[in-house]
Amino acid sequence: MRQIQVVNSLAAAGHRVSIHGFSKRDRQDFHNGVHHCGCISGAVDFADIVILPLPYTLNNGESINAPFAGENLLLEDVISVIQPGKQLFAGKVDAQLTNLCAAAGINCVDYLEREELAVCNAVPTAEGAIEIAMRETPFTLHGSNCLCLGFGRIGKVLAKMLHGIGAKVSVAARKPSDISWISAYGYTPLNIKKMDDSIGDYDVVFNTVPQLLLDSNLLSKLKKNVLVVDLASKPGGVAFDIARELGIKVNWELSLPGRVAPQTAGKIISDTILNIINNQEV
Amino acid sequence: MRQIQVVNSLAAAGHRVSIHGFSKRDRQDFHNGVHHCGCISGAVDFADIVILPLPYTLNNGESINAPFAGENLLLEDVISVIQPGKQLFAGKVDAQLTNLCAAAGINCVDYLEREELAVCNAVPTAEGAIEIAMRETPFTLHGSNCLCLGFGRIGKVLAKMLHGIGAKVSVAARKPSDISWISAYGYTPLNIKKMDDSIGDYDVVFNTVPQLLLDSNLLSKLKKNVLVVDLASKPGGVAFDIARELGIKVNWELSLPGRVAPQTAGKIISDTILNIINNQEV
């Protein structure tokens, strides 16, 4: 659904879009004017830019992630039909793809590295985290004590939304300027290095920092019925084994935008690609 | 879990609480000092007030709703062991119970008729509606167009929460003073009798009015991919059959507090009972 939304948003913005590798069922969801091509070279030939799926390969790293294409589409073969000088858009571009593109004279752009995409993705991530917390707790977030660890992009949006539905929001951070921001936004600030005395007050703890913050010591001080939602990329921020031993409920949730709001996630990708095409400075 | 919370809150408020009919498993969740009685008269004898479960009878209307009691507990038998002059608390009290209590000289109180309980219940209802909308839509509520039909208790809390997570909120009502309130709270007001031109703008429609508002005409004007969440008690506010024919997704959700936040729902009941005991005026 995310890919379909990317296609439709670009078409809605007035671009001519050709597609390859979608299922018959999916095709009925496309905007009028989106052109389905039976072969990859047909789709690529007339295009100024080529957009790969996300992630762009399957586990083997060689085949394009296109389960409905009805054939095994090799990344190398796709690259080989793109004319030099064209732009290729993909997410989490690795060295292999970088090298392939360099060799073929193709301008490879990783849209996941754009700051505005990361900011926009904080919204579905935060909303997904709230959905999970609502589902996993027998109480309302409204009126509950919630703690966000970290005040980066996700922390900022998550704290705002939690506050907006009526939770009592604390945010833990390290830098004095972040502490000041947390107060300015009306949340209770917490020194992330001195949480021993207060960590036991919280009903839900959201972590956004990819560092072991909730170690054995802090885990042992949590409320018995707390919910921990870890949003941090690997290695996460929780001593998961110890949490399990202590009977603490931890949901480690990665890649939320594509899972909880694929349409929004697709729109964010297409908006970012349009920004890049239109030469918006960073 | 709702009942357990009622018991624990009353115990935490310093009252001596006896229980009967709970499972062994549940009993380990009770506060210290809560006294489990093997027989109903033992539980009732020392009590100044008696609280029935919610709903208080099973489908047959004769047996108490106590699936873990290990015996068939008849409503009539329970009433018969309560001394005259004592207070009995129950929800949705019907004529049969009223008569039983009158005959036995028991003061029967329906806590569901207290205004503060209805207000408090709007919170888990609204939060449950939001959880459902998050789960059932492929986009974020943040940035989406949401419409609330009705600006009563649930409408007020729901609009506030939706606004708080960043949705664009419209509220439809009839009275000019409600229209003024809707503007004062920063939502877009809509005349509930003139929604033809705008109803097609919304991504999610929440109904709180127990009247057929979304009839064939309005349903036919909704966005193709809209989600309708109907929170109104019977008969609901949607022509459900026609919605099904048109392929419109409708979630009719009743009794949300007990389902999505039983702990909060129990706390609300015990707070209300405490208000009544303490002679808080309405």
Place this chain on the structure above:
Amino acid sequence: MRQIQVVNSLAAAGHRVSIHGFSKRDRQDFHNGVHHCGCISGAVDFADIVILPLPYTLNNGESINAPFAGENLLLEDVISVIQPGKQLFAGKVDAQLTNLCAAAGINCVDYLEREELAVCNAVPTAEGAIEIAMRETPFTLHGSNCLCLGFGRIGKVLAKMLHGIGAKVSVAARKPSDISWISAYGYTPLNIKKMDDSIGDYDVVFNTVPQLLLDSNLLSKLKKNVLVVDLASKPGGVAFDIARELGIKVNWELSLPGRVAPQTAGKIISDTILNIINNQEV
């Protein structure tokens, strides 16, 4: 400026408007098409409805409040030129005017009695109160402890705005259902009859209840540097003499809408008149 806005809004809504008694200077601010009449009967003759200024008489109760008319315009004379069956709009209509209109067969409507006007007026009242509190205190409202006495129309809007700029908001009320609403909106509820222990915590106290709430006892427990803003109509809610003795700063502010936001106040009056004309039910 309020009257000018009433005129302009009605003209902007497509009505033909004639005026009498405005100054030359004011006249340049009117919408095109507003017709200035040299004599009162000329202004009234073609009109379906007649709108008096607010207040409609000067202190003597006999002359129309029209300082720029260049003549003494008697209320009685104005009434005498209005044809029977027409509608006359005024605010705070007294028995004299009611009787005059009844005798003349004129349908006299007091727009100040409309609920939606009272709701709308809560907005400029609350905003005016906030402006005053900002001006009169050497600290920011953000982060300060604010208390609203009463949770009626003004209390609701004021609490929301204070919360919106980052104050810590408590609201005192009497009814359990209001206490529930105050919690539902995310403010700290206070029993208005038990404020002895907490009244000393507040930096600013706003009163909206026209009853002696801040008596000698409570005044003596206030913070030394507190600001009290009394928004209640006569007799107000403060023992003013005792406050003066204790050196407590009290601002008693009445009729704020016309003073702090005359344009908005005029728009509210014309919107209400349009609602009445268009037969909006209450």
Place this chain on the structure above:
Amino acid sequence: MRQIQVVNSLAAAGHRVSIHGFSKRDRQDFHNGVHHCGCISGAVDFADIVILPLPYTLNNGESINAPFAGENLLLEDVISVIQPGKQLFAGKVDAQLTNLCAAAGINCVDYLEREELAVCNAVPTAEGAIEIAMRETPFTLHGSNCLCLGFGRIGKVLAKMLHGIGAKVSVAARKPSDISWISAYGYTPLNIKKMDDSIGDYDVVFNTVPQLLLDSNLLSKLKKNVLVVDLASKPGGVAFDIARELGIKVNWELSLPGRVAPQTAGKIISDTILNIINNQEV
């Protein structure tokens, strides 16, 4: 009042504070334990850190800004009595003071350069801007169209507060990531380089960017009755002469924290000094 607050906050935090150069009247506002010294060396001798007033010199650049000292206190003389190795705190430290301190072996710290102080000061600045806008307009900010130019520290806090009192808030910025943030926070984003078509929609425009943004072209497109509040340091963001010619009301407001909320401003300075003393990293 700002200086008094600095003194009192440090004393309240448990530090021993000596003062010199305050008026008799001021002295009664100090916390118990604050020690007034008749001569500067007495005040400095026992202190580990010395705090200068803000600004620290009068216009001549040589005398300390201490109008109530009853004598002309020279900056050079003050420096000369501070023992080497001690810390001196001041704001907007210039080359002269830097050199004096270096020569004397004193560790001179400019607290105005701390990021957390700048963040905290955004709060009284934004609140002051709102107070001014409320005072200078005949309409309520609630419901009005407000535009913030810039989304730095002040823009972020100002937009939040305006939104919180019910204004319709647009924010203009340049970077795509700022545009994303503006949307994430629920405001309407505007490309700061393409405001020609929309600038005429706003009732109040707040500028926070110290660059000529409101030039002749944009000024000519503003609403006739708009209010412009310029919060940018020199040279400001408005073609002031042209605005005057066009009859556009512009309030250029600098150094708001000390003017509208001296107590809060003092608290911010003392908090920052305490952070520095306590070795909080930046």
